[in-house]
Amino acid sequence: ILNVEQSPQSLHVQEGDSTNFTCSFPSSNFYALHWYRWETAKSPEALFVMTLNGDEKKKGRISATLNTKEGYSYLYIKGSQPEDSATYLCAFYRNSGGSNYKLTFGKGTLLTVNP
Amino acid sequence: GAGVSQTPSNKVTEKGKYVELRCDPISGHTALYWYRQSLGQGPEFLIYFQGTGAADDSGLPNDRFFAVRPEGSVSTLKIQRTERGDSAVYLCASSHFLGELFFGEGSRLTVL
Numbered sequence: 001i002l003n004v005e006q007s008p009q010s011l012h013v014q015e016g017d018s019t020n021f022t023c024s025f026p027s028s029n030f031y032a033l034h035w036y037r038w039e040t041a042k043s044p045e046a047l048f049v050m051t052l053n054g055d056e057k058k059k060g061r062i063s064a065t066l067n068t069k070e071g072y073s074y075l076y077i078k079g080s081q082p083e084d085s086a087t088y089l090c091a092f093y094r095n096s097g098g099s100n101y102k103l104t105f106g107k108g109t110l111l112t113v114n115p
Numbered sequence: 116g117a118g119v120s121q122t123p124s125n126k127v128t129e130k131g132k133y134v135e136l137r138c139d140p141i142s143g144h145t146a147l148y149w150y151r152q153s154l155g156q157g158p159e160f161l162i163y164f165q166g167t168g169a170a171d172d173s174g175l176p177n178d179r180f181f182a183v184r185p186e187g188s189v190s191t192l193k194i195q196r197t198e199r200g201d202s203a204v205y206l207c208a209s210s211h212f213l214g215e216l217f218f219g220e221g222s223r224l225t226v227l
Contacts, residue, residue, distance in 0.1 A: 006157075034215060043119075043206070043218035044158070089157055093213060101213060102171055103148070107157035 004092045006106035013080050014114050020076045021109040023090030027071035031101055032093040035064055035075055038108065039086040047075075047088075080113040087111070117141065119219035121207050127225045128197055136192040136222045140209030147190050148216060149182055150206040158206055164190060165212065197226045 005024045013019050025033065032051045036044040048057045053068040061078045077084055087108040096102045120139040128134055140147050146165055150158035160174040167187045175181070179197075184190040194201055204223050208216035 032213065036216075043220050044208075044216070045218075046215035049215050087157075091216075096171070100170060102160070102163070102173075103216070104160060105150070105158045 004106035010110040012112045018078045023073045025092040029094040030068045034091040036089040037086045082113045121219035134194045138190045138207030144209035146210045148208045152204045
């Protein structure tokens, strides 16, 4: 993996379903992994900032896990609601040398929750 | 306001013209990022400032694109000789060093 890859690209679920999606990133020079939610006509907003291997974070019905050794993070949504419909972006902070750090975004997973 | 402010929110220009997009970050944030989002894509990195200097400008697509942040606060993204392919939403975000990003609402550029 050279870049940040997210799967699936898009997802349709019914209200009440639980769902999850994946962010894969290079496992070398890891500093942090961010998850953002981007609703239509709004700006992206941070959900989680994760730095430690094995980290698990939770905010309401949304949770995320992190595996830095194998280079992946999962985002879970329990009991999806229509207001969860958004694009979910992950972004990977890596040390690109010395004090240089670079944040690279994936293309996102577009989640649509049907009532 | 307390958030990241971007102006203009919408800019329509003709091919070949010069455009400036402005970003006012959150006060106290040392890091400032410019991203570009084309239809159906995630945000594409353009340039990152830490303070006044560009710490990483590797995402600028060519020498028609330039950005400045002379006093370590407001930043201006400058695009010369605009082309139709430059049409996109240009997002600015600011953060504390290596912290979560706070985004502005974007400047939508349309080049006719």
